[in-house]
Amino acid sequence: MKKTLGVIIAEHRKEKxxxxxxxxxxxxxxxxxxxxxxxxxxxxxxxxxxxxAAILGISVDDLMQIKKxxxxxxxxxxxxxxxxxxAVALAMGIAVIVLSVLDALPVESGITLLGxxxxxxxxxxxxxxx
Numbered sequence: 595m596k597k598t599l600g601v602i603i604a605e606h607r608k609e610k611x612x613x614x615x616x617x618x619x620x621x622x623x624x625x626x627x628x629x630x631x632x633x634x635x636x637x638x639x640x641x642x643x644x645x646x647a648a649i650l651g652i653s654v655d656d657l658m659q660i661k662k663x664x665x666x667x668x669x670x671x672x673x674x675x676x677x678x679x680x681a682v683a684l685a686m687g688i689a690v691i692v693l694s695v696l697d698a699l700p701v702e703s704g705i706t707l708l709g710x711x712x713x714x715x716x717x718x719x720x721x722x723x724x
Contacts (some may be wrong), residue, residue: 599631601634603646675721679721687711
């Protein structure tokens, strides 16, 4: 369960051996303000959070309980590459068809795009053999 901001402030203040008054003086606020923070009746000004975190010896992320989770892909790199090569091949094919219909694609460019697409399919097929 997540702790409230007030509980985190109180815990770290006590770990540092500070009274509410000492923390208040370092923050430039009254001890009553610190008391309200710790009882979750009010919150510190957002601009004062970096200073509060520094005084308590923690990061702003820890103070605000921000967890940085790196998303884990369920796909293996080989599967991702396979999908990517197939997508590039499909995109090249579609581009050639659309641009040819619009008469906006020189023959040489069309052959180049199809060659890129065929190369991607070949790489995908070779990767699947392994």
